[in-house]
């Protein structure tokens with residue numbers, strides 16, 4: 398579904414030149430729950446930002462449905478973005494708007510959504526994330542886990558094929574983490590949405606991911622089915638993450 402080939406991202410600016418990603422090759426299949434794991438500064442967020450077209454790769458390709466999304470602009474870029482729901486770290490909710498208004502926000506640009514259709518879709522989305530009774534609340538009145546659920550509902554509003562989550566559990570307590578992971582699994586199963594999770598937590602990958610890519614210092618250390626990669630780790634960084642360094 399997504400084929401990343403030779404993806405390189407170099408930041409050049411006032412400071413020193415930083416190679417955040419170097420020659421990353423990765424294939425993410427339709428319906429996968431794909432974990433991208435690595436230590437702090439490994440390049441995970443940069444990879445997510447390249448995938449969501451918030452950052453242009455320096456070189457390489459990101460093929461999605463036969464198109465190199467790294468080369469899109471204008472209307473094509475906007476169309477590709479609609480196919481991806483993103484849940485950012487910190488959630489990025491509109492604090493002056495209610496839960497329902499936040500979830501409705503991406504629909505304002507969609508064709509075929511009059512007021513009644515928006516209301517119906519928002520109700521449907523809030524039911525998916527279990528927040529039917531909080532439609533009129535403001536983000537400040539919600540817990541971290543609830544804010545995250547609003548962000549997920551908003552990301553799903555335009556029926557994306559893919560949901561990308563940046564550290565979806567790093568700010569949550571263990572119990573809330575468990576229910577968040579159950580929700581993401583449910584969304585993957587029931588809606589058939591491919592999910593990409595950026596995390597530094599091994600337990601998150603072990604709990605719900607079908608596949609994993611281990612990133613270290615901007616390079617892909619290894620990738621594959623979780624059982625294979627964690628069952629017989631080949632790279633030093635995977636062994637380190639698993640606590641099995643020699």
Ligand SMILES: Nc1ncnc2c1ncn2[C@@H]1O[C@H](COP(=O)(O)OP(=O)(O)OP(=O)(O)O)[C@@H](O)[C@H]1O
Nearest residue numbers: 408415417435436437438439440441442443444597
């Ligand atoms: N806009 C930028 N300009 C310059 N350097 C950047 C920029 N964004 C990221 N970097 C650098 O790229 C490298 C990778 O950063 P990135 O945020 O992708 O890592 P990460 O794995 O997501 O880390 P963390 O888990 O701490 O968020 C780091 O060395 C970082 O300092």
